Amino acid sequence: MQKVVERILNLLAFLLTVxxxxxxxxIRHTVKGYEQxxxxxxxxxxxxxxxxxxxxxxPLELRHTDLWxxxxxxxxxxxxxxxxxxxxxxxERSALLLASQAxxxxxxxxxxxxxxxxxxxxxxTESGTVYAxxxxxxxxLGALYGAIxxxxxxxxxxxxxRRQIEPYGLIxxxxxxxxxxxxxxxxxxxxxxRVDRMGLIAIDEAVGTFTRAPEFDLKSSLAELPSEGTTxxxxxxxxxxxxxxxxxxxxxxxxxxxxxxxxxxLEVPYSADRSLIGWVLGFxxxxxxxxxxxxxxxxxxxxxxxx
Amino acid sequence: xxxxxxxxxxxxxxxxxxxxxxxxxADTDDLVDRFGYKDTTELVKDMHxxxxxxxxxxxxxxLIDVDVFDDEVxxxxxxxxxxxxxxxxxxxxxLLASGMTLIQSDQASPALxxxxxxxxxxxxxxxxxxxxxxxxxPAYVGTLKDAVASRNVVxxxxxxxATNERTERDIEGxxxxxxxxxxxxxxxxxxxxGSRVFRIDRxxxxxxxDEVYVIPEVPLQTTIDYRPSEDDQxxxxxxxxxxxxxxxxxxxxxxxxxxDAIRVTMGVSDPLVAARLLLQLGETVTDIQGDEVIAVLENxxxxxxxxxxxxx
Numbered sequence: 001m002q003k004v005v006e007r008i009l010n011l012l013a014f015l016l017t018v019x020x021x022x023x024x025x026x027i028r029h030t031v032k033g034y035e036q037x038x039x040x041x042x043x044x045x046x047x048x049x050x051x052x053x054x055x056x057x058x059p060l061e062l063r064h065t066d067l068w069x070x071x072x073x074x075x076x077x078x079x080x081x082x083x084x085x086x087x088x089x090x091x092e093r094s095a096l097l098l099a100s101q102a103x104x105x106x107x108x109x110x111x112x113x114x115x116x117x118x119x120x121x122x123x124x125t126e127s128g129t130v131y132a133x134x135x136x137x138x139x140x141l142g143a144l145y146g147a148i149x150x151x152x153x154x155x156x157x158x159x160x161x162r163r164q165i166e167p168y169g170l171i172x173x174x175x176x177x178x179x180x181x182x183x184x185x186x187x188x189x190x191x192x193x194r195v196d197r198m199g200l201i202a203i204d205e206a207v208g209t210f211t212r213a214p215e216f217d218l219k220s221s222l223a224e225l226p227s228e229g230t231t232x233x234x235x236x237x238x239x240x241x242x243x244x245x246x247x248x249x250x251x252x253x254x255x256x257x258x259x260x261x262x263x264x265x266l267e268v269p270y271s272a273d274r275s276l277i278g279w280v281l282g283f284x285x286x287x288x289x290x291x292x293x294x295x296x297x298x299x300x301x302x303x304x305x306x307x
Numbered sequence: 308x309x310x311x312x313x314x315x316x317x318x319x320x321x322x323x324x325x326x327x328x329x330x331x332x333a334d335t336d337d338l339v340d341r342f343g344y345k346d347t348t349e350l351v352k353d354m355h356x357x358x359x360x361x362x363x364x365x366x367x368x369x370l371i372d373v374d375v376f377d378d379e380v381x382x383x384x385x386x387x388x389x390x391x392x393x394x395x396x397x398x399x400x401x402l403l404a405s406g407m408t409l410i411q412s413d414q415a416s417p418a419l420x421x422x423x424x425x426x427x428x429x430x431x432x433x434x435x436x437x438x439x440x441x442x443x444x445p446a447y448v449g450t451l452k453d454a455v456a457s458r459n460v461v462x463x464x465x466x467x468x469a470t471n472e473r474t475e476r477d478i479e480g481x482x483x484x485x486x487x488x489x490x491x492x493x494x495x496x497x498x499x500x501g502s503r504v505f506r507i508d509r510x511x512x513x514x515x516x517d518e519v520y521v522i523p524e525v526p527l528q529t530t531i532d533y534r535p536s537e538d539d540q541x542x543x544x545x546x547x548x549x550x551x552x553x554x555x556x557x558x559x560x561x562x563x564x565x566x567d568a569i570r571v572t573m574g575v576s577d578p579l580v581a582a583r584l585l586l587q588l589g590e591t592v593t594d595i596q597g598d599e600v601i602a603v604l605e606n607x608x609x610x611x612x613x614x615x616x617x618x619x
Contacts, residue, residue: 001312002356004313005316005317005320005356006356006359006360009317012321013360013362013388014362016388031363032363032365055314056314056317056318056395057392057393057395057398058392059393080393081390082391082392083390083392083393083429084430085390085391085429086425086428088422088425089418092418092419092421092422093422095406095419095422096402096405096406096422096423096426098419099402099408099415099419100401100402100405102405102409103404103405103408105404110398110401110402111398112343113322114394114398114399114401114402116318116319116322116342116343116391117321117391117392117398118391119326119341119391120322120342120343121341122341123340123343132409132412132484132485133485134404134408135486138401141400142395142396142397143396143397145396145397145400146397148432148437149396149399149430149431149432149437150396160563168437169436169437170400170439171439171440171441172438172439172440172441173441175486175489212434216435217435217436218437219436219439241473242466242472242473243466245464245512246466246509246511249446249508249511274589281583281611282587283471284579284583284607284610284611285613286471288614288615296615300612300615303586303608303611304608305590
């Protein structure tokens with residue numbers, strides 16, 4: 001490992017100072033650490049080193065070495081290499097470190113490398129009583145996020161079809177990740193794709209290949225879930241006392257209009273019969289619609305219908 | 308062989324060097340704490356390695372100049388390493404996601420708010436929001452977290468998910484956590500006399516008692532997974548296209564059918580959970596297979612209809 005670390009530091013020092021694209025051959029003869037005896041051994045070592053640089057986040061690009069465009073060489077654009085320093089204080093770094101320790105991705109912790117790049121932070125032994133798992137592995141999410149920020153096309157298999165998406169954003173909702181963006185060749189302005197249903201994700205190399213539609217708003221882009229919507233009617237629903245406070249919490253627009261020892265009557269705003277019935281049925285036989293009468297009859301008919 | 312450890316070591320070296328350079332030298336103890344070194348020896352080992360690298364020529368004037376004193380480190384002749392590497396997309400997302408999740412959950416200090424704001428200003432492109440977290444946070448999360456930290460027993464009113472029955476329970480809370488869209492409290496339940504996990508949005512009353520409990524020796528459950536078990540009831544049914552969202556929200560196996568319908572196999576530990584869902588789905592579900600669940604479903608139907616007959 002020592003040798004690899006030394007060689008990479010030498011290679012990176014060279015690429016950051018040379019100021020022009022350099023060929024693999026020039027690297028082999030200039031940088032200390034590439035004394036491999038055969039072409040094949042050098043090629044293998046150099047390929048691995050390039051992968052390692054990219055893993056670290058080093059922007060390694062191939063460019064023509066001269067105006068005649070005969071040869072290609074490697075270059076690390078120094079503007080892209082360095083971190084745009086967000087200017088964090090030690091307190092802010094520690095807060096980020098604690099947050100990154102409290103959150104997992106599919107059971108995995110995030111690496112400390114990101115905090116190191118920002119200047120590091122002393123680790124405290126927090127009791128670890130709160131933590132959240134955001135469900136999906138960070139490698140895949142990171143690849144998609146990179147496609148979003150660099151405006152690269154993302155390709156993946158989804159419901160038996162290969163898709164081509166201009167990725168606009170990621171949403172985490174109720175434990176699931178969704179990628180939002182227009183699908184090339186599809187009529188909808190944007191679509192949502194569940195990340196855990198994607199197969200064979202590939203991100204194009206080309207950067208800046210689309211422009212995000214100016215009217216796009218990530219917040220309102222994911223279709224609302226069933227039972228949400230605008231409300232204009234009121235239903236009276238009587239709940240057994242033991243489930244009443246849960247019902248109130250689930251329906252913030254509800255008002256209590258009556259209370260007895262055994263039950264609580266709530267007035268609940270709703271827009272569609274069907275979604276209100278579904279919600280009331282979630283309380284089994286502990287909730288009864290009292291009014292309007294059509295709604296009450298609709299629920300009974302719904303329950304009695306054979307499946 | 309390139310290993311993760313090699314990458315981790317390089318990442319750290321490429322962060323430590325800019326820190327030392329931009330601060331004109333640094334205190335070794337601070338470096339050890341800040342960059343998570345085991346001890347000074349480990350830090351010094353990295354610094355000695357850096358000392359053997361530099362620019363082509365690799366003579367005394369080309370190599371990076373590192374001076375390690377008892378309690379201070381200086382680095383010279385390495386201006387090309389004066390800036391830390393940019394964050395990879397995964398790193399940026401990981402930090403933003405972690406910070407934003409805690410902010411959404413009302414668990415954030417003012418320092419975290421400002422840190423996430425500063426970070427977003429350098430990693431989020433100017434067109435606007437690129438990542439969004441919708442983490443619902445039940446009111447009791449903060450209080451429960453505090454009670455767990457101080458090991459106070461909590462008395463909760465809890466409406467069971469499977470049963471819809473309300474019980475009062477005294478809990479010795481071990482952890483509060485968020486998983487797959489919900490917040491949970493895990494701990495020792497004195498009513499059940501065993502370890503239990505409770506969904507916090509189903510807790511309707513909460514009293515923090517003065518009693519402080521002694522933390523048990525056994526390993527604590529701090530997470531929850533849906534694990535298929537041999538005791539699970541299985542039910543199979545067909546969903547019309549309009550109800551396909553069910554497959555997005557429940558852990559089920561899905562088999563596509565013609566006309567965009569799907570055939571779903573669902574395993575549940577309590578048949579009532581499946582029966583309630585099937586009832587709510589109404590006519591969008593057909594061809595139910597699974598005797599136990601069907602029996603519970605029919606019982607549920609007649610209980611509800613009986614309730615309506617009684618009240619009118």
